[in-house]
Amino acid sequence: MLLQVYSEISMVGRNPSKYEHEDVYRMPLLLATIYESARLLPSGPMLQRCSMKHDLRFATGVTVPAGAVLVVPVQLVQKDAFNWGKDASAFNPYRFLSNITKESGSEEQLDYGISSFVLNDPCENAAFLPFGSGTRACVGQKYVIQVVATLLASLFKKYEIRLNTGSDGDSEPISKNPLVQHNPNSQIIFVRRDQ
Ligand code: HEM
Numbered sequence: 167m168l169l170q171v172y173s174e175i176s177m178v179g180r181n182p183s184k185y186e187h188e189d190v191y192r193m194p195l196l197l198a199t200i201y202e203s204a205r206l207l208p209s210g211p212m213l214q215r216c217s218m219k220h221d222l223r224f225a226t227g228v229t230v231p232a233g234a235v236l237v238v239p240v241q242l243v244q245k246d247a248f249n250w251g252k253d254a255s256a257f258n259p260y261r262f263l264s265n266i267t268k269e270s271g272s273e274e275q276l277d278y279g280i281s282s283f284v285l286n287d288p289c290e291n292a293a294f295l296p297f298g299s300g301t302r303a304c305v306g307q308k309y310v311i312q313v314v315a316t317l318l319a320s321l322f323k324k325y326e327i328r329l330n331t332g333s334d335g336d337s338e339p340i341s342k343n344p345l346v347q348h349n350p351n352s353q354i355i356f357v358r359r360d361q
Pocket residue numbers: 209210213214295296297298299300301302303304305306307309310
């Protein structure tokens with residue numbers, strides 16, 4: 167996956183956009199990788215909603231009384247096979263991508279062989295909630311995705327990223343609570359490409 171992302175970054179770098187900050191939008195693999203990371207490891211483990219004045223009556227017949235706090239366990243919802251399929255727990259950025267064909271691809275994509283993928287809107291799946299949803303969703307989400315993608319693209323251009331084999335990082339999850347559990351991280355190392 168890393169190699170494919172690097173090759174996408176290099177190809178876009180060879181044919182830069184007029185406005186450099188727009189380059190990341192031509193890197194669907196990189197963006198899909200970021201979305202997939204946010205799906206498996208959302209920074210906020212839960213969302214909350216509360217109707218202060220009125221009871222909420224759902225079509226299913228369930229009524230939530232005014233003042234009750236509804237908690238959405240984001241980490242669980244984003245790993246639920248019902249919403250994401252059998253590979254829900256696997257790291258698979260391709261779930262956010264569609265293949266383009268000669269008929270559907272833009273001239274630029276096909277001419278430069280920039281990528282044979284297009285990024286689907288991750289919010290097409292209502293169970294994608296790293297930035298929340300609805301009228302109170304995160305106002306900074308587009309900005310953050312662009313910043314993270316730009317940062318990663320600049321790093322990948324200069325550095326190769328490797329797993330530090332033998333390092334399992336912290337061996338214990340940071341919490342025993344299944345709602346906020348993060349798996350142990352391995353250490354990564356950056357190796358300059360020109361060395
Ligand atoms: C990785 C970075 C970030 C993550 C994961 C994140 C995630 C979230 C989440 C989960 C919510 C609650 C949404 C909901 O309840 O439906 C939220 C709300 C919000 N975020 Fe972010 N956020 C990030 C960065 C930012 C940045 C950079 C800004 C500002 C530039 C920002 C501004 C806001 C604001 C103003 C709200 C409240 C929106 C409202 O209540 O109407 N966030 N964010």
